[in-house]
Amino acid sequence: MTSSISLAAGALRAAWLPLVAALVLAGCASSAVQAPSTVAPVQFKEQAATARTGAPAQANGAWWRVFNDPVLDELVDRAATRNTSIQQAAARLAEARALARTVDADRSVQVGLNGGASRGQGLDRNQSNRPSTLLNAGASVSYELDLFGKLSGASNAAALDAQSREALLQSAKLLVQAEVAQSYLALRAIDDERTLVRETVEAYRGTLDLTERRERAGDLAELDVARVQTELASTESDALALDRQRAVAEHALAVLLGEVASDFSLPPAAWTSALPSIPAGLPSTVLERRPDVAAAQRTVMAAQARVGVAQNAWFPNIALTGGGGYASTDLGDLFKWSARSWGIGALLSLPILDGGRREAGVQSASAQLDGALASYRTEVLTAFREVEDQLASLRLLDAQSTVQGRAVTSAQRATSLSDSRYRNGLVSQLDLLDARRSELRNRRQALQVKAAQYQATVGLIRALGGGWGEAQPFASTASATRLSSATPSANALE
Known part of the structure; x- marks a missing residue:
């Protein structure tokens, strides 16, 4: 029992080691x-x-x-x-x-609508040996967490x-x-x-x-x-x-x-x-x-x-996903409450080896x-x-x-x-x-x-940039709200 616990702990440490290393590097990044x-x-x-x-x-x-x-x-x-x-x-x-x-x-949050139809065997649980058509309609939502900028x-x-x-x-x-x-x-x-x-x-x-x-x-x-x-x-x-x-x-x-x-x-x-x-x-x-x-x-x-x-x-990349909709083999039953389906999930991905x-x-x-x-x-x-x-x-x-x-x-x-x-x-x-x-x-x-x-x-x-009167640095009319709060005001010459 002790041996199995030790092996499990070692596997857990091995699994989390890349994530810990990434978090440490994140603290060093500017x-x-x-x-x-x-x-x-x-x-x-x-x-x-x-x-x-x-x-x-x-x-x-x-x-x-x-x-x-x-x-x-x-x-x-x-x-x-x-x-x-x-x-x-x-x-x-x-x-x-x-x-x-x-x-x-x-x-931003990504929202989409989807729908489709497929035909094959085993789609209808009541008639698994006979070909049937499966209709589905739903919506999906996804959002990527920007934890590391x-x-x-x-x-x-x-x-x-x-x-x-x-x-x-x-x-x-x-x-x-x-x-x-x-x-x-x-x-x-x-x-x-x-x-x-x-x-x-x-x-x-x-x-x-x-x-x-x-x-x-x-x-x-x-x-x-x-x-x-x-x-x-x-x-x-x-x-x-x-x-x-x-x-x-x-x-x-x-x-x-x-x-x-x-x-x-x-x-x-x-x-x-x-x-x-x-x-x-x-x-x-x-x-x-x-x-x-x-x-x-x-x-x-x-x-x-x-x-x-x-x-x-x-x-690592962390994404949250969710989806919900309806699925039925009968078009008349497609939007009934009993035909509903939904799911949520989170995905964390961290490449380990990528050839440089x-x-x-x-x-x-x-x-x-x-x-x-x-x-x-x-x-x-x-x-x-x-x-x-x-x-x-x-x-x-x-x-x-x-x-x-x-x-x-x-x-x-x-x-x-x-x-x-x-x-x-x-x-x-x-x-x-x-x-x-x-x-x-x-x-x-x-x-x-x-x-x-x-x-x-x-x-x-x-x-001189269009004159010799009072110098006014070039100011962009683009929105500055997208820039990081750590970004100082930009002067062409300091």
């Missing part, structure tokens, strides 16, 4: 999901010499309005509703949210994936807004340059007319006429090249607006957009609002949650987490680089604009003096052509510097 942190400098290196004088414009929300251009405002609004990149990002967000709801459904971890990961997609949607919107603004401003810069070149063409035509009259009068040789004709044709060629650039830029803008290039046109107009001033003392924490950084952060947190899910695969499948799952989840962390660090480093690039560009472009302005003033004065002296026969035609060529070159260079200032300003706003 389901907390923490936002990654990155050490950020207090301020940007290039910002000290970048701020321009004047009251800084607030670039928040509809940041493109700081350029005070109604046409730009209208184009950005059109792109918001029809741009295909935004539509694709919105579709991916909807897919991620649906997947999150699917994963979260595993934590496996289901909640998977739900948290899916919810964080949806938040990452939401941030990527905002990033797509910001990118499209910036590209529309840059494309539009580039078009206006081309319009101004086309006007300048065509004005120069008209000036060369006037000079050619004067040179031809003097050549007919015998004051000048044919060589002088050929020189002016060369300059006129060369400048006309530049004007046609600008026409081609404008057509290509207009077609690219049509694609950003989600419209057919054949049906889209933007008439040439004067460039009247305002150039906003950059405030001094931008804190580096403004990068918290960058949606691409926020998306990378949510991806890291989702990977952390999936590591916990993979670790929880070592713990669960360990491989943990290693895979950990590798994905390492990759997500590296991607997050890359996003943060890229964000700082982009801001520093644009700040440096604005600083140097501001200085270049001042110097180039002096060059334009001097070139215009030289052209005026050369034209007057040439008409009075005091200088040669070569002096006039050289002065006019220098003026055109410097004025075009000044326009290109101005265009680069606008492009860099848009680039800075995009690099």
Whole structure:
């Protein structure tokens, strides 16, 4: 008797040993999901010499309005509703949210209805040797106990994936807004340059007319006429090249607006957009609002949650089931009280040997987490680089604009003096052509510097996540109730 009791106790201990081990491991597992942190400098290196004088414009929300251009405002609004990149990002967000709801459904009670019919021998206890038909109808209920956080971890990961997609949607919107603004401003810069070149063409035509009259009068040789004709044709060629650039830029803008290039046109107009001033003392924490950084952060947190899910695969699954209904060989007796049947049960499953499948799952989840962390660090480093690039560009472009302005003033004065002296026969035609060529070159260079200032300003706003006003970290509109209470508030940069 004692021996049998000892054997029974040993068998009992052997049966419960895996469960005890799983419970011990459960105590060691951590389901907390923490936002990654990155050490950020207090301020940007290039910002000290970048701020321009004047009251800084607030670039928040509809940041493109700081350029005070109604046409730009209208184009950005059109792109918001029809741009295909935004539509694709919105579709991916909807897919991620649906997947999150699917994963979260595993934590709910599952209820189903069932019914069926079967025919065979032995179904009717009263006529066991004769074939009969068995009809059944009932309902089933099942619920999996989430004692170790496996289901909640998977739900948290899916919810964080949806938040990452939401941030990527905002990033797509910001990118499209910036590209529309840059494309539009580039078009206006081309319009101004086309006007300048065509004005120069008209000036060369006037000079050619004067040179031809003097050549007919015998004051000048044919060589002088050929020189002016060369300059006129060369400048006309530049004007046609600008026409081609404008057509290509207009077609690219049509694609950003989600419209057919054949049906889209933007008439040439004067460039009247305002150039906003950059405030001094931008804190580096403004990068918290960058949606691409926020998306990378949510991806890291989702990977952390999936590591916990993979670790929880070592713990047992406990499911509660229940069912009830009716069964009868006679359809008329199917729903009688005497035909009722019911049952309840509990199922505990714990794999012991799986060939290393669960360990491989943990290693895979950990590798994905390492990759997500590296991607997050890359996003943060890229964000700082982009801001520093644009700040440096604005600083140097501001200085270049001042110097180039002096060059334009001097070139215009030289052209005026050369034209007057040439008409009075005091200088040669070569002096006039050289002065006019220098003026055109410097004025075009000044326009290109101005265009680069606008492009860099848009680039800075995009690099800062859509403005430089009061920094508001990216906040997902997705429900946060699915996240574990141990999850701290997520800041893109800490």
